[in-house]
Amino acid sequence: MDLRHLRYFVAVAEEENIGRAASRLHISQPPLTRQIQQLEEELGVTLFTRTPRGMTLTQAGELFLDEARNIRALVEQATERTQRAGQGKLGRIDVAIFGSAILDAIPKLLLAFRNRHPDVKVVLHTMTKAEQIEALRQRRISVGFNRMLAPLEDLETRQVTTEKLLLAVRADHPLARLESIPFAELQHHPLVLFPTGARPSFIDKVIGLCSERGFQPKISQEVGDAVTGVALVAGGFGVCLVPESATTLQFPGVVYAPLSDTPPNFHVDLSCLYRKGDASPILAAFLQTVAEYGKS
Amino acid sequence: MDLRHLRYFVAVAEEENIGRAASRLHISQPPLTRQIQQLEEELGVTLFTRTPRGMTLTQAGELFLDEARNIRALVEQATERTQRAGQGKLGRIDVAIFGSAILDAIPKLLLAFRNRHPDVKVVLHTMTKAEQIEALRQRRISVGFNRMLAPLEDLETRQVTTEKLLLAVRADHPLARLESIPFAELQHHPLVLFPTGARPSFIDKVIGLCSERGFQPKISQEVGDAVTGVALVAGGFGVCLVPESATTLQFPGVVYAPLSDTPPNFHVDLSCLYRKGDASPILAAFLQTVAEYGKS
DNA sequence: TCATTCAATACCCACAGAGTATGATAAGAC
DNA sequence: GTCTTATCATACTCTGTGGGTATTGAATGA
Numbered sequence: 001m002d003l004r005h006l007r008y009f010v011a012v013a014e015e016e017n018i019g020r021a022a023s024r025l026h027i028s029q030p031p032l033t034r035q036i037q038q039l040e041e042e043l044g045v046t047l048f049t050r051t052p053r054g055m056t057l058t059q060a061g062e063l064f065l066d067e068a069r070n071i072r073a074l075v076e077q078a079t080e081r082t083q084r085a086g087q088g089k090l091g092r093i094d095v096a097i098f099g100s101a102i103l104d105a106i107p108k109l110l111l112a113f114r115n116r117h118p119d120v121k122v123v124l125h126t127m128t129k130a131e132q133i134e135a136l137r138q139r140r141i142s143v144g145f146n147r148m149l150a151p152l153e154d155l156e157t158r159q160v161t162t163e164k165l166l167l168a169v170r171a172d173h174p175l176a177r178l179e180s181i182p183f184a185e186l187q188h189h190p191l192v193l194f195p196t197g198a199r200p201s202f203i204d205k206v207i208g209l210c211s212e213r214g215f216q217p218k219i220s221q222e223v224g225d226a227v228t229g230v231a232l233v234a235g236g237f238g239v240c241l242v243p244e245s246a247t248t249l250q251f252p253g254v255v256y257a258p259l260s261d262t263p264p265n266f267h268v269d270l271s272c273l274y275r276k277g278d279a280s281p282i283l284a285a286f287l288q289t290v291a292e293y294g295k296s
Numbered sequence: 297m298d299l300r301h302l303r304y305f306v307a308v309a310e311e312e313n314i315g316r317a318a319s320r321l322h323i324s325q326p327p328l329t330r331q332i333q334q335l336e337e338e339l340g341v342t343l344f345t346r347t348p349r350g351m352t353l354t355q356a357g358e359l360f361l362d363e364a365r366n367i368r369a370l371v372e373q374a375t376e377r378t379q380r381a382g383q384g385k386l387g388r389i390d391v392a393i394f395g396s397a398i399l400d401a402i403p404k405l406l407l408a409f410r411n412r413h414p415d416v417k418v419v420l421h422t423m424t425k426a427e428q429i430e431a432l433r434q435r436r437i438s439v440g441f442n443r444m445l446a447p448l449e450d451l452e453t454r455q456v457t458t459e460k461l462l463l464a465v466r467a468d469h470p471l472a473r474l475e476s477i478p479f480a481e482l483q484h485h486p487l488v489l490f491p492t493g494a495r496p497s498f499i500d501k502v503i504g505l506c507s508e509r510g511f512q513p514k515i516s517q518e519v520g521d522a523v524t525g526v527a528l529v530a531g532g533f534g535v536c537l538v539p540e541s542a543t544t545l546q547f548p549g550v551v552y553a554p555l556s557d558t559p560p561n562f563h564v565d566l567s568c569l570y571r572k573g574d575a576s577p578i579l580a581a582f583l584q585t586v587a588e589y590g591k592s
Numbered sequence: 593t594c595a596t597t598c599a600a601t602a603c604c605c606a607c608a609g610a611g612t613a614t615g616a617t618a619a620g621a622c
Numbered sequence: 623g624t625c626t627t628a629t630c631a632t633a634c635t636c637t638g639t640g641g642g643t644a645t646t647g648a649a650t651g652a
Contacts, residue, residue, distance in 0.1 A: 002300070018629080018630060019630085028611060029629095030632080030633095031610045033631060034609080034610095044379060045378050045381070051618090051630095052617065052629050054629070059387045059576060060378050060381035064381075067377065075297065075367055077363070078360065078363030078366075078367060082356050082360040083339060085355060085356035086341030091356070280354065281356070300640090314599060315599085325598095325599080325600095326642080327641045327642075329600060346598090346599065346600090348598055348648065350598070
């Protein structure tokens with residue numbers, strides 16, 4: 001039995017006339033007769049009673065008509081859904097983020113993707129950089145967001161945004177009174193750094209900027225994420241360089257001040273990471289949104 | 297797209313290897329490759345990622361696998377149900393009965409049929425003989441039960457049972473004292489007759505039996521059915537000839553007495569009536585049960 | 593570096609589905 | 623009653639496609 005048999009059967013059942021059904025199906029009458037006979041023979045059931053006025057369904061035929069319509073509808077639905085899945089419009093994507101990445105770009109980006117692909121379920125996982133890389137290789141996630149990504153053999157990176165850096169200081173700190181803080185000032189104040197864990201990280205970026213200017217920062221404390229870092233600034237542990245997006249994090253008694261006289265490349269990138277050669281259409285759609293987001 | 301495509305696709309998806317899937321399907325590898333390619337092309341969707349180790353489903357492929365399995369299960373179920381319908385094991389049959397036919401044979405027969413064909417819904421309609429004939433011609437029913445059926449052009453009859461006749465008399469009636477009542481006694485007592493309506497009927501049977509013996513019965517009253525007839529006997533309207541099965545109808549103050557010295561053919565048939573050339577397998581199964589019931 | 597193991601391609605054959613022409617049958621028209 | 627017309631079924635031919643064999647291409651692992 002074939003889907004063709006079902007299509008033909010439904011046509012004949014609806015027209016109650018082989019000739020009309022044949023022309024509706026754009027074939028001639030004899031092959032249609034044969035197909036119906038074949039179907040009946042294969043089922044071992046008489047589906048129609050033949051009269052000189054046409055064909056009428058038997059009771060078994062009525063039942064089979066219902067079933068045939070169901071099957072055809074299901075087939076249509078299956079192709080439609082599969083095609084949507086193939087276009088990245090239906091399905092699921094697992095995305096890794098890191099602690100403070102949720103502060104700015106990521107939520108906007110996810111919102112944009114959700115609006116464009118409402119039937120794609122986005123599952124978020126909070127992971128460190130090392131965890132993201134492993135999860136990508138094990139195919140537990142399709143894309144991860146992070147900073148300071150070094151090139152890798154099997155993983156591709158793409159820059160999402162770039163942000164300049166600001167200094168988080170206590171409101172009652174002497175530096176807070178300045179309009180903008182000269183970068184060199186950093187050598188005189190203890191620094192809170194983040195994140196701990198996998199290198200290279202934002203920590204190395206800050207240390208690198210300092211050494212470009214010929215000094216080594218005084219490290220007051222290393223912490224896991226920007227939130228904790230700013231909290232320690234409030235607690236008097238020193239000052240802390242943060243990406244601009246972290247300023248959405250308003251903390252009582254802490255202000256974010258711009259710096260002047262900064263070294264070149266005084267900014268930090270947010271990138272995403274995915275498997276080389278991953279042909280998933282959902283990933284492609286996701287990266288498409290990422291790219292358009294980066295432009296704006 | 298074909299059911300074959302689905303069958304092949306499921307095999308490949310399950311084996312994750314075209315060669316193994318091909319041997320499972322008892323075909324060689326190249327045609328299977330081509331069928332899968334065809335399917336992908338028709339859907340416009342990549343269902344598998346090809347690796348040198350085999351084929352693994354894409355996300356869209358996973359979805360399509362679900363759908364394909366559903367469709368195949370539905371097809372299987374459809375053929376199975378249709379075949380059961382074609383064998384008269386599934387469906388519905390509309391059966392007409394007349395008033396007092398429900399007294400004996402019909403319920404037993406329906407019970408036997410129900411037991412043998414539990415998935416066939418039997419719908420009962422109470423109709424007079426004329427109504428049954430019209431309903432049969434209009435295909436509103438498939439079979440009717442009645443007595444005294446004359447041969448008809450387009451309808452077939454089949455005898456179900458034959459019953460002898462008994463006389464319903466009041467318990468305080470002089471005849472009730474006799475062991476058995478000589479038939480000729482009937483000419484001295486008023487008779488209650490049933491049913492009114494379409495001729496020939498049971499009434500004609502009784503009158504015929506009397507005239508065979510050379511007398512005309514005194515007709516006390518004509519009523520619609522046996523129940524009313526026996527009720528009038530209880531009320532003193534006279535005596536009433538009833539088929540044996542009516543004795544299940546116990547009425548206070550009425551007894552059923554056998555007759556002696558009866559004319560030949562002193563019994564009445566219960567027959568069923570159906571369309572000539574009706575090929576419905578459910579009717580065939582029903583008539584099969586009727587035939588076997590008649591034997592026992 | 594070579595053997596192994598996949599899928600993909602090239603090419604051929606046979607069968608089944610579609611076409612044309614015709615037959616069989618019953619219902620209406622006159 | 624006869625003829626026409628509608629229906630479905632059959633006979634026969636042809637072509638497209640599914641399936642077969644042989645081979646190539648690509649990647650992995652010994």
